[in-house]
Amino acid sequence: xxxxxxxxxxxxxxxxxxxxxxxxxxxxxxxxFWYQQALGQGPEFLTxxxxxxxxxxxxxxxxxxxxxxxxxxxxxxxxxRTQQEDSAVYLCASSQTGGGNEQFFGPGTRLTVL
Amino acid sequence: GQNIDQPTEMTATEGAIVxxxxxxxxxxxxxxFWYQQHAGEAPxxxxxNVLDGLEEKGRFSSFLSRSKGYSYLLLKELQMKDSASYLCxxxxxxxxxxxxxxxxxxxxxx
Numbered sequence: 001x002x003x004x005x006x007x008x009x010x011x012x013x014x015x016x017x018x019x020x021x022x023x024x025x026x027x028x029x030x031x032x033f034w035y036q037q038a039l040g041q042g043p044e045f046l047t048x049x050x051x052x053x054x055x056x057x058x059x060x061x062x063x064x065x066x067x068x069x070x071x072x073x074x075x076x077x078x079x080x081r082t083q084q085e086d087s088a089v090y091l092c093a094s095s096q097t098g099g100g101n102e103q104f105f106g107p108g109t110r111l112t113v114l
Numbered sequence: 115g116q117n118i119d120q121p122t123e124m125t126a127t128e129g130a131i132v133x134x135x136x137x138x139x140x141x142x143x144x145x146x147f148w149y150q151q152h153a154g155e156a157p158x159x160x161x162x163n164v165l166d167g168l169e170e171k172g173r174f175s176s177f178l179s180r181s182k183g184y185s186y187l188l189l190k191e192l193q194m195k196d197s198a199s200y201l202c203x204x205x206x207x208x209x210x211x212x213x214x215x216x217x218x219x220x221x222x223x224x
Contacts, residue, residue, distance in 0.1 A: 004156075031210060033210075033211055033212075035214075040216075040217075041216055041217070042118075042201050042203075042214030042215050042216045042217045043157070043201070043212075043214050044214070045211040045212065045213065048210060048211050056211060059211070091156065091157070095210070102147065102159040102162060103147075103159070103212065104159070105149075105156040105157045105158070106156055107155060107156045108156060
């Protein structure tokens with residue numbers, strides 16, 4: 001595709017519900033990143049994939065957060081038993097490789113937990 | 115740990131020049147990025163510095179001093195559409211993820 005796409009763009013969940021957020025990276029991009037962005041703040045790193053391998057998940061805030069990229073393309077970020085503090089914009093980014101290549105960001109999914 | 119500081123807000127006049135500063139203290143350094151983010155939209159790449167000096171790209175320039183842990187983004191001939199948040203981000207040695215500052219919200223006034 002032309003850019004990184006994410007779905008849904010907006011998600012409202014009741015506290016305790018599970019949610020799944022999808023990211024379609026730019027075709028051929030090896031690296032995929034998930035970030036969490038609170039209102040008025042910069043993005044914060046959650047996890048990183050190279051192809052299907054999850055190389056770094058140090059930013060996941062709790063074991064309720066889980067990410068996968070089984071075929072090295074589309075990725076899903078799952079949040080179990082959502083809490084109000086999970087409300088944020090979840091951004092996905094992809095890049096061709098590591099090194100100096102820029103990361104291209106998707107439009108994000110705005111999650112609101114009531 | 116990682117610490118990246120940039121001003122929270124700045125205001126400038128259309129047609130003027132503005133400089134947005136960023137200081138960083140990180141465990142390792144493998145490049146500094148500037149992104150622009152309009153409200154409700156994705157961050158878009160502006161510039162990348164890995165060596166000391168100035169990188170110029172049209173109306174936007176970015177400077178890096180690794181010894182001082184300092185960068186700035188320079189915007190010339192400001193336009194109203196430049197009103198946005200500007201994010202400074204550093205890539206450390208421990209992987210390819212970016213550590214972002216809190217962003218500088220720039221308001222351009224007529």
